Amino acid sequence: MSESTPKIAAIDLVKDYGHGKNKFRALDGVSLEVPQGQTFGLVGESGCGKSTLARAITLMDAPTQGSIVMDGQDVTHLPKRRRKAYRRTVRMVFQDPNDSLDPRYSVRRTLVEPLRSAKSPRAEWDRRATDALESVGLGQDVLDRLPHEFSGGQRQRIAIARAIITEPELIVLDEPTSALDVSVQAQVLNLLVEIQNATGMTYLFISHNLAVVRHLSHRIAVMERGKIVEQGAGDAVMDTPENEYTRQLVSSMPGLYRS
């Protein structure tokens, strides 16, 4: 595999929902490439298609047209068994850990669930759970506690631990800090950078918040109505936006973030 082969690429993705008169094109020819070890930030507002793109890349929802390529291999239509393996390689973290963590599952059970389905040796579970918790700054004393015993920020750490426990190559983060207080958001952003620095993780980071996306990403893309309307280095997009919608997005940001 050459140096320049992206970790993940989306090529001309189209996703339609509904039929005939009710057809809605959620993705309209989206292409992007994320190099290994980098963060690609995707910014856009409600309904722009950014979460549909996340579902396509994680193979939760097949695109109508186009392909997803990982390490140079087309994975768009993987057979069922290999798709399961892919989902251990490409993990996802969602906005609201209240919704994505099962309230009845202890932290231990939440963390080992993906190991169980990967049929990894049971003897390793505890050690891997402890390692994953340590990577997100939590001790093994939390293993037997339930989600409701944690703050929003701690719950999001647990969700991140669950994502990294399978040693994935790509994590898709869909608004992972949008429900958090700013100082807790800062902790989670710092944590994501630390994990990337330590492991060379590749991220696809999705948010409506341009300031957050710009802070975390090597490259960003702006989505509007199913299309990427502008992409480039974060600072360039923010300082000299070329697209009309990007300009609107930048000028709507509170001045404090732009300074």
Place this chain on the structure above:
Amino acid sequence: MNRAQAGGNDALAIEGMDLHYGSGNNVVSDVSLTVGSSEIVGLIGESGSGKSSIAHAALGLLPDSAVVSAERLEVAGRDMIGAKETEWAEVRGRNAGMVFQEPMTALNPCVRIGDQIAEALYIHGHPTKQEADARALELLEAVRMPDAKRRIGAFPHELSGGQRQRVVIAMAMVAGPRLLVADEATTALDVTVQAQILKIFRDLRDETGIGILFISHDLGIVSEVCDRVAVMYQGRIVERGRAAAVLDAPEHPYTRALLESLPRRALSPRSPLATIDAVRRQTIQELEDA
């Protein structure tokens, strides 16, 4: 929106407020806060800081388990210390409006928005159907509802989040209140919509003379609308002043940490942001000593 307020009375005046729930510790300690007419005062704080308890106390919306004491609590010039629920209900209808984070919780999903606004108008007077409809349209136009004439017949689910929040603001303005409490009112909105709603708050302040208590954890948003700010941490106000002054040169370590936790353009990408230990919440004393 024709009720320009004269009079020197503040929209809200709180002095020395303590508040706790049941037999718990104080969640609000010795808080004093005023909101004058024609000004927007930001109450900044994170989850658990006590900011929403103050919002609820200012509107008489605290649960029965809340124990509140204050040297002064005046809403639109009315002394509300020890006020009964009937008095609070009158104040909430006539003198103070409220806008919370999630507009759907404030709207009836089965009633057209024009009728919901009209319903509030009937409570406050005896307009004819035509008068109520005309006033509802006027209120929707005042909150810049796009295509208000058509949308007045819409159900809440047919509107976007920003449009719903406009309806809630319109309903809050029905009786021409002197105080508006906005608790994380733009937090759930897209940034372009958020910018529009913030402008509505500024316009209402300038056009109607209303005083707005604007509660948020996001300093970026607060800096866009507020004239003065108060920063809350662990139930106490740790810093206050003109918004520009506090945000340009914060004095309290908590305010500084809050500012430095923002991913601002001036920082290089992926550089560490300031954090406040959320696990062992640092006490005010620890922060000040550090």
